């Protein structure tokens with residue numbers, strides 16, 4: 110009887126101990142979960158007993174994993190960068206890339222996803238590709254404004270028009286301008302003719318081509334972004350400002366400089382402007398260009414500037430480079446940049462001079478319409494050269510009030 114009582118007591122204690130261990134494990138587990146950067150939930154007594162929800166979408170899970178590497182949970186529940194871990198895993202990140210076959214099993218509908226998603230997901234963890242062509246002299250004299258233009262090999266005419274118009278390197282209005290074109294590889298995989306010798310020749314001729322050894326595709330534009338930021342950090346870090354945009358836009362570089370020169374105190378730290386889109390989220394219609402399946406990403410998009418073109422300070426460029434190591438690649442490059450800004454605690458600023466959806470048709474042939482805007486999309490190579498000549502013609506006086514003012518005046522009259 111005595112020994113029986115002892116056994117019961119020991120058993121009881123063991124059960125109690127197990128229960129306590131269970132609680133400790135569950136609490137520490139729930140701290141590591143649900144770290145979606147867009148829905149940071151605080152632990153409340155209600156969620157204490159509930160198993161923390163982990164988003165079933167792959168991107169969100171990968172971001173959780175990155176957060177576990179880069180962030181420490183402080184005693185008060187807030188998070189701080191874990192510098193030592195961050196540095197070692199950054200070094201890991203520069204190791205050769207391997208195909209990630211986990212995705213074929215971890216994403217339930219992987220096999221039925223459009224091909225471009227399968228391609229993207231298989232290499233999502235990989236962000237280091239060798240530079241095939243460098244432009245080592247572009248920033249030998251630090252530019253005031255670096256223009257980084259996303260292009261693909263066949264678009265020679267666009268690059269040439271940009272060189273001859275808004276992207277001309279040298280001194281403009283007292284400021285040094287430098288231009289680089291960002292290229293991946295356009296080859297037989299996507300049925301491109303072999304233009305590699307032409308690109309080599311062009312690079313030797315102009316010294317403004319940056320080309321990396323990866324497949325140039327829409328979903329790899331985010332790679333272009335992070336590879337450019339790496340290059341910027343190592344080769345052009347003293348540029349004051351960076352404009353990054355497409356090769357089918359017209360940029361009024363003079364107006365851009367006027368805007369930057371207008372600050373009484375130079376905005377060299379937190380400047381990021383463009384055509385900002387807020388309150389957006391992933392499209393769920395399968396045949397759209399911007400379609401994102403629910404198994405890939407869930408949540409809202411942070412405010413982001415349309416990829417046609419945006420302007421930021423060099424200092425912010427360096428911080429974007431660092432933070433990008435902590436943000437999982439996303440198939441849409443401008444949304445990705447918005448995610449990085451959000452991580453930095455910043456919101457891009459909307460500037461009305463960025464016309465990524467063009468201006469009214471009746472003003473498109475009016476030289477005056479271009480004097481005060483910063484960017485307009487889309488424009489052909491010939492348009493670029495024509496509009497640039499309008500902007501630089503001192504005799505092309507503007508007698509017609511710019512669009513917005515006429516509208517404003519009409520509205521004011523109506524109100525009276």
Ligand SMILES: *[C@@H]1O[C@H](CO)[C@@H](O)[C@H](O)[C@H]1NC(C)=O
Pocket residue numbers: 183185187
């Ligand atoms: C949590 O602690 C850190 C460092 O001790 C502090 O910087 C942070 O402001 C604290 N956060 C809150 C929400 O109290």
Ligand SMILES: *[C@@H]1O[C@H](CO)[C@@H](O)[C@H](O)[C@H]1NC(C)=O
Pocket residue numbers: 178194197198201
């Ligand atoms: C770095 O890579 C090694 C070997 O693949 C791995 O064991 C280690 O956990 C990685 N470190 C980080 C911080 O990711």
Ligand SMILES: *[C@@H]1O[C@H](CO)[C@@H](O)[C@H](O)[C@H]1NC(C)=O
Pocket residue numbers: 225226228229232322323324325326327328329
């Ligand atoms: C991106 O580039 C890599 C390297 O060339 C390639 O393996 C992958 O399929 C590309 N992804 C997409 C979505 O095209």
Ligand SMILES: *[C@@H]1O[C@H](CO)[C@@H](O)[C@H](O)[C@H]1NC(C)=O
Pocket residue numbers: 364367368371
């Ligand atoms: C310069 O600042 C003034 C006053 O804020 C503003 O009206 C003007 O549009 C600015 N000019 C440019 C080029 O941004």
